[in-house]
Amino acid sequence: MTYDEIYRGPPGQFIPAIEKEFPDVEAFLTEHPITILQKGNVAKVPLLIGYNNGEGLLYLNRYLESLAVYSKEPSYFVGRYVANQVSPEKLEEFGKRIVRFYAGNKTLTKEDVNALTKIIGDTTYNYNIHRFINSYANFSHPIYMYKFHLDTELNVAKVMFGVGHLKGASHGDELWYLFKNFQNDYLYEKYLRLRAIIYRVSKLWTDFAKTGEPISRNSDEEYWKPFTIKDKEYYNIDDTFSMGYYADKERVEFWDEIYEEAGLPHIKSINVESDDTNLV
DSSP: OOHHHHHSSOSOOSOOOOOOOOTTOOOSOOSOHHHHHHHTOSOOOOEEEEEETBGGGGGHHHHHHTHHHHHHOGGGGSOHHHHTTSOHHHHHHHHHHHHHHHHOSSOOOTTOHHHHHHHHHIIIIIHHHHHHHHHHTTTOOOEEEEEEOOOSTTOHHHHHTTOTTSSSOBTTGGGGGTSOOTTTHHHHHHOTHHHHHHHHHHHHHHHHHHHSOSSOTTSSSOOOOOOOTTTOEEEEESSSOEEEESTTHHHHHHHHHHHHHTTOOOHHHHHHHOOOOOOO
């Protein structure tokens, strides 16, 4: 494997690819997913979607182990999708801008776990979730966006990834609030305070599955407003269970500039093209 294959992006190498079309052969994926989405060739259904505040914890130890490489060549923080669109000089510039934006004018060290977690999370999950939601909102609604912050004994995933001592909800941590299994059954029995949290979180998902709304308009709880391109509403799943607007705005706009400069579909272009008719 090349350095680029080892260090650029998450470790998965065997991923879906755009297929060539052959006579009498039914292909599954013949265009890039973002192209398909922009054309509106998607299932138009209510959608519940979001991310966790510590998504990057999933790969943090992998990046820490290779921090000398990323410190010497920060352009490896730029994902392959963007890297393949720009010159080596532009790629190098992007890398320096990323470090400056997240950590200031300094070299990243193993003490900068918060900055690294944000870089990893934004490049791997968060920005493209925002980009998808803004694109999907042009064709289908309602969309219920959330950001998951809860950090309790139920955050089993980050313990599995070896970062249980750090704050935040890792990629996958929300699953233990939704599904009972051998890894959280004893926690449910041991900590009575967790039962109310589990009930409230799981009710959001099950009510959405049953009614198409995670919180009924007739509920005593604060109503979870659907996402619109104009206000970018989202729901904080934390101690407050409350509405917010434009999650991680500064970080999302930073990456939107990167995608724009790379000549790739980005949120700003989606918002300009939309007349924002996605009403509740």
